[in-house]
Amino acid sequence: MTSVSPSPTILVPHLPPKTLVGIDLITFTSTPNFHGIRDLPAGWHFLYTGTTESLSLRCGGWFFVGDIHPFGAYKKDESALVPAQHANSAPDVIVWRWNTDTETLTPLRASSDADKQKAMRHKANLGAIWQRGGLFSYRSRVSSLVQEAGRPAQFEIDEEDEAEGRQNWLDLTNRLSPGLLSRVVGDASVDVDGRSRWMVTSASTAQRDSDDIPGLTDTAQAAEELEKVMGEKESEFSFLPIDLKRTWREGAIGRERTEAAQDRSWALGDLVQQFSDADGEAQVLGELQFTFLMVLTLMNYSCLQQWKRLLELVLTCRNAIRDRESFMRDVLRLLLLQLKRCDDVEGGLFDLDGEEGGEFLRRLLMRFRRSLYEVVDGTESVVKSEFEKLEAWVKDEYDWELNREVFVRRGMVQLEDGEEVELDMHDNDEDDELGEYAPMVVDLEEGSAQGGEDSDDN
Structure with a gap:
């Protein structure tokens, strides 16, 4: 087998075909030969899946490619630390397996010897997968499909457009950090290589946004049911209090x-x-x-x-x-x-x-x-x-x-029958303190006296 120098890659072996896959700002449907994504640029990425393109629970995870050490270790409490990767580590080859029971991607965990062996086996087979065309090259935007006579269809890549797309993603994620993700999502799960992953689903919610209807909604039971589906405990968002x-x-x-x-x-x-x-x-x-x-x-x-x-x-x-x-x-x-x-x-x-x-x-x-x-x-x-x-x-x-x-906020408008009516726009009445938002002067003494007379009458 030809030796291949791996670029940053995420492997998703045994992913069922026709599964919705999203990486950052693009989505596609997996094929039987799809095994992962290569050439991941350094920085934050979000990989997610869904069983169908719509009307299905989507689950994904945030992960970082490259040296996460400059962010430092984030201490949420005395026992929770996010591990840091080092700059001199080998190119990232991340392995997430498909869980057929929960229909989600889950990382291979460091606590499992079987997962460690699976990770080594998949990494050793990386060159063969690459040669078979099983790795999708990372793109920040959807490429155009070009068909020429006598040649197989190929994707046309606009390098300038691709560079702009990568810069857009960078600008959309440049304020993220392990500390922020751990504060909002919860403690990260750690894979066999010590990499952190923060999981989010389309059903994740903050307490203030959840519908808690007495007699109809059992929050604890709903959380347990979701945990069975996901295979891991769903954390509650801890947003900034506003x-x-x-x-x-x-x-x-x-x-x-x-x-x-x-x-x-x-x-x-x-x-x-x-x-x-x-x-x-x-x-x-x-x-x-x-x-x-x-x-x-x-x-x-x-x-x-x-x-x-x-x-x-x-x-x-x-x-x-x-x-x-x-x-x-x-x-x-x-x-x-x-x-x-x-x-x-x-x-x-x-x-x-x-x-x-x-x-x-x-x-x-x-x-x-x-x-x-x-x-x-x-x-x-x-x-x-x-x-x-x-x-x-x-x-x-x-x-x-x-x-x-x-804008003309008040004026006369002529209707189709020739009648003229005056219209008044009430937009921003709250800011201008007009209409129903206008201040009202109340005579408290007169009101109190009147209340006393009414009491005597009663």
């Missing part, structure tokens, strides 16, 4: 409380300060990346809700535009890149959100634009520069007009 109904400090009253409800910069700062300042901002950005990608690949409902909560918190801040300029710039840059990938979700990302669709984001961006231009007041700002790119893109792609000043 309460959009209370965005002021303990003990705040009056004007301070009102301002904190309208400008959520204090709540953002309080969230960030749960970690060190720089790490706290990285945690928010990393969670924005994680939740979005889990919606994109697994269509996970709980991650969609947390993604929306994070955006609503950040995009309703005013002081943070000036005080956390680089952070706000990075959020807008990331959001634009994420929106460009929304169509990767079957049916589109916004269609997963029911009737509201993308309206929640359009309203948030309109409100943020108003705050941004009031804060920067004509001065140069990196936040303003990034927002203008985002604004131009959503205008071109979705036809969203984010400048409220161009």
